[in-house]
Amino acid sequence: MRGDRGSVLGQAIGGQRRYVGLAALLAAGHQAGEALVPVLIGVVIDSAVATGSVSRLVLWLAVLGGVFAVLSFSWRFGARAAERASEWAGHDLRVRLTRRILDPRGGAETGRLAGELTSIATGDARRVGGVNVVLPSAVAALTGLLVSAVALLWISVPLGLVVLLGAPPLLWLGHLLGRPLERRSAVEQERAAHASGVAADLVAGLRVLKGIGAERAAVARYRGTSQESLAATLRAARTQAAHDGAILALTGLFIAAVALVGGRLAAAGDISVGDLVAAVGLALFLLNPLQLFAWVNAELAQGRASAKRIAAVLAAPPAVTAGGAAPPEPVRGHVRLRGVHHGPLSGVDLEVAPGELLGVVAPDPAAATALLSTLALDAEPARGTVALDGVPLSTLDPAGLRGAIVVAAHHATLFSGSLLANVTPAGPAAGEAVRRAMAAATADEVARGLPDGADTPLGERAQSLSGGQRQRVALARALAADPPVLVLHDPTTAVDAVTESRIAAGIREVRAGRTTIVVTTSPALLAATDRVAVLDGGTVTASGRHADLVAADAAYRAAVLR
Numbered sequence: 001m002r003g004d005r006g007s008v009l010g011q012a013i014g015g016q017r018r019y020v021g022l023a024a025l026l027a028a029g030h031q032a033g034e035a036l037v038p039v040l041i042g043v044v045i046d047s048a049v050a051t052g053s054v055s056r057l058v059l060w061l062a063v064l065g066g067v068f069a070v071l072s073f074s075w076r077f078g079a080r081a082a083e084r085a086s087e088w089a090g091h092d093l094r095v096r097l098t099r100r101i102l103d104p105r106g107g108a109e110t111g112r113l114a115g116e117l118t119s120i121a122t123g124d125a126r127r128v129g130g131v132n133v134v135l136p137s138a139v140a141a142l143t144g145l146l147v148s149a150v151a152l153l154w155i156s157v158p159l160g161l162v163v164l165l166g167a168p169p170l171l172w173l174g175h176l177l178g179r180p181l182e183r184r185s186a187v188e189q190e191r192a193a194h195a196s197g198v199a200a201d202l203v204a205g206l207r208v209l210k211g212i213g214a215e216r217a218a219v220a221r222y223r224g225t226s227q228e229s230l231a232a233t234l235r236a237a238r239t240q241a242a243h244d245g246a247i248l249a250l251t252g253l254f255i256a257a258v259a260l261v262g263g264r265l266a267a268a269g270d271i272s273v274g275d276l277v278a279a280v281g282l283a284l285f286l287l288n289p290l291q292l293f294a295w296v297n298a299e300l301a302q303g304r305a306s307a308k309r310i311a312a313v314l315a316a317p318p319a320v321t322a323g324g325a326a327p328p329e330p331v332r333g334h335v336r337l338r339g340v341h342h343g344p345l346s347g348v349d350l351e352v353a354p355g356e357l358l359g360v361v362a363p364d365p366a367a368a369t370a371l372l373s374t375l376a377l378d379a380e381p382a383r384g385t386v387a388l389d390g391v392p393l394s395t396l397d398p399a400g401l402r403g404a405i406v407v408a409a410h411h412a413t414l415f416s417g418s419l420l421a422n423v424t425p426a427g428p429a430a431g432e433a434v435r436r437a438m439a440a441a442t443a444d445e446v447a448r449g450l451p452d453g454a455d456t457p458l459g460e461r462a463q464s465l466s467g468g469q470r471q472r473v474a475l476a477r478a479l480a481a482d483p484p485v486l487v488l489h490d491p492t493t494a495v496d497a498v499t500e501s502r503i504a505a506g507i508r509e510v511r512a513g514r515t516t517i518v519v520t521t522s523p524a525l526l527a528a529t530d531r532v533a534v535l536d537g538g539t540v541t542a543s544g545r546h547a548d549l550v551a552a553d554a555a556y557r558a559a560v561l562r
Contacts (some may be wrong), residue, residue, distance in 0.1 A: 008093070008307040008314070011136065012128050015092055016085035023136035026078030031144035031289060033071030038281025040064045046274030048067060053404030057183030078140075082133045088128025097121040097313055104398030105318035107380055112313075115163045120313055123305035131303040134296050136170045141292035148289075150256075155275045162261050166254055170290065173250060175433055213479045247294035251287060258283040320380045323395035327404040331484035332389050333515030335375070335405075340384035343370035352515055355535065357508060359529035360519045363559045367535055368489065368519050375487050375517070376407035388485065392429075404482040408447070410490040412474035414462035420454040422462065423476045437479035442499055443472045467494035475503070492522055506526035521560045536561075 013020060040063060048057035049499065069219045101117055109117065146471045153160025225491070236333050249408070262279035263270045305405040323434040344367045352358050364370035386393045392520050393401060414422050424434055438454075446469045450456035462470050475491045488507075490499045499522045507516065508528045518525050526532050526546040534556055535540040542553055549556040 005225055006328035008128060008311045009303065010480040012089040012131060012307075013095060016089050016132050019081045019088075020132050020135055023078045023082035023132075024139040026074040027136040027140035029074035030071045030078060031140040032147045032562065033067050033074065034288065035144050035147035035151060035282065036067055037064070038285060039278045039553065040067065041281060042272075042274035042276075042278025043156075044274075045277055046272050051173035059116045064185065078136060085132035086129045088129075089132050092124045092126040093310060094121050094127055097310065097558050098123065100314050100316070103318065104377075105320050106404055107319040108313050108316045110316065110319065117313070120309050124309050127299075127303050127306040128310060130299065134299045134303065138296045140168045141289035144289035144292075145286070146311050150284055151460070152279065152282055155279055156262070156265055156271050159258065159279055160431045162258050166257065170250055170254055174383055184287065188561045206529075212521060233372075244298070245292060247297075251290040251294070254290065255283050257287055258286065290379035320377050320398065321394055323393075324397055325391065325395045326400050327396055328389040328391055331404045333484045334389045335485060335515060335517070336390075337374070338387075340374060340381045340386060341380040342374050342384075343367075343377065344538050345381070345535075347372070348535065348539055350533055350535075350540055352517060354515055355513045356515045357511060357528070357530045358518070359526040359532040360517060360535055361521055361532060361556065362519060363521075364536070367538065371535065372407050372409065372487060372489055372519065375405060377405075404483060405485040406478060406481050407487040407488065408474065408478035408489065408491065410493070412470075412477070414458060414461075414470055414473060416457065416459055416467075418452075418455045418457055419443070419473060422458065422473055422482050423454075433482060434471055434476075434480050436510050437482075438476045440479055440503070440510040441476035442495075442503055442506070446472055466497070468496070468540055471495060472499075472503070475507075479507070479510055482514070485517070486511065487517045487519070488521070489519045491520070492520070492525060497524065501544045523560050526560060 044057065044060045044064070047053070048060055051061060080228060091170060097117075098121065101121075152162075157520055258279070262271070262276060262283065264280075266276035332354040333352075334354045335350075337348050337350040344364060348371070350360075358373065360368070362371065374381050377386075377396075377398060380394055388396070388401075388404060393405075396404075398413050414478040420434075423438060435444075438447065445456075446465070447454040447456075458464055458473075462473070465473065471491060471494050475488070476484060478488065478491075492503055495503065500522060504522075504524045505528060507518070507525070520526065523546070531545060532546050533540050534553070536542075536555070542556065543550060544552075546560075550561065
């Protein structure tokens with residue numbers, strides 16, 4: 001994982017090396033100018049003030065003004081270049097994370113809540129991108145330290161040696177003190193991301209929680225998660241405070257040593273008054289680069305922890321093996337399952353003819369979920385094959401497969417755009433096809449009841465709509481996609497019986513000639529199918545027309561007519 005973490009950091013820096021280099025150069029110029037200021041003040045005292053020379057005073061004041069102009073310019077444009085490198089690196093990481101999360105092969109979401117992934121793609125990406133601000137600061141601090149050491153050597157060899165010999169141990173101690181901070185920062189970020197994920201899940205299911213009276217349990221769950229995050233944050237904060245306090249104490253001792261040596265040399269007459277002023281000024285200036293090193297050390301510790309979390313997502317193994325073959329052209333829609341074992345499925349054999357409207361009744365919800373997972377290639381079956389037009393799905397390119405087989409899950413997500421944008425998320429409306437899809441799902445009735453019709457914004461997660469209205473819009477979206485094979489899972493559980501019957505007829509009409517699989521126990525939908533397959537006990541136990549199964553199979557009647 002260390003190599004992956006280093007790769008994330010290396011790419012974040014290397015991708016912006018032009019601006020990082022420019023920022024480092026300008027930041028070094030700023031710190032060099034800052035270090036020269038006390039030296040120039042000492043020169044002014046010795047060559048102008050002590051001698052009473054007005055011309056020399058004007059000359060050196062002009063030089064001092066030029067140095068201030070250069071360091072001001074360097075600070076302004078160096079900070080701008082560093083911030084640009086930071087923002088672009090963070091943006092690139094967010095794009096890479098989004099691409100990995102949305103990869104058709106899946107796997108990035110395994111073991112992670114949606115809110116946790118959001119936290120990684122925002123907070124962690126920002127911290128890693130911020131390393132591009134940290135590195136120029138480190139170069140600036142090192143430059144300031146070296147210029148100060150050279151200036152002190154010029155004033156007095158003993159003073160210069162104090163800085164040159166004392167700075168490396170001080171920097172090494174700072175590195176050692178930063179290790180506990182890195183470990184606790186990683187735990188803090190992990191707990192915070194988990195708390196964000198839990199909160200996002202609870203907010204998304206708020207209506208359901210209220211409906212079943214589970215508010216207290218939900219609050220207790222979040223309180224426990226939040227307290228764990230708070231404890232981790234406090235531990236990290238205490239470590240940060242201890243780190244900063246220790247660095248400040250070490251820095252103070254170092255500066256005191258420099259000032260003490262300079263004072264003794266001035267008292268002995270080895271250096272002039274101007275040299276003493278310059279030495280004291282440089283000793284005070286040293287506080288800035290040494291504090292910069294402490295800040296750099298802390299930020300790098302947090303950046304490494306964030307890079308580790310990002311690397312874990314980017315390196316997550318795919319949930320399915322990606323094939324490279326394209327789907328058959330044209331796709332006829334012949335779907336076949338042979339000996340499929342996956343979760344509760346134990347040897348499923350099922351064949352769907354091209355253009356057939358097949359109903360699947362699965363009394364066990366887990367079996368229905370497992371069937372949908374294999375058809376969507378969200379997971380590969382432990383044994384058996386799922387084929388499209390005779391080609392195993394595992395050999396197909398996942399992106400191409402998504403265009404051939406669309407699985408519309410029961411819990412579909414709507415977005416904050418307009419109703420029409422939710423039905424046609426991939427681009428502009430396709431005219432008659434979209435109109436027919438909305439009519440088949442009775443989503444056109446939903447649109448007529450809104451202030452601006454289909455152009456009405458639906459708000460976050462379309463919470464302005466009822467559950468049944470959201471289902472109808474989601475179904476219209478699936479129908480508007482018009483794939484060769486469409487799999488629907490309980491698309492009408494929240495609509496009334498009359499509307500459900502109209503939707504069943506609409507699905508049959510709009511999907512005529514296209515393969516459609518409806519996983520449901522709704523009698524209205526099953527009555528509109530060409531054939532029904534019963535999936536019970538992990539295998540297909542019956543197959544036939546809905547009316548025939550209702551008349552002949554008591555278990556089927558119990559499953560669909562309850």
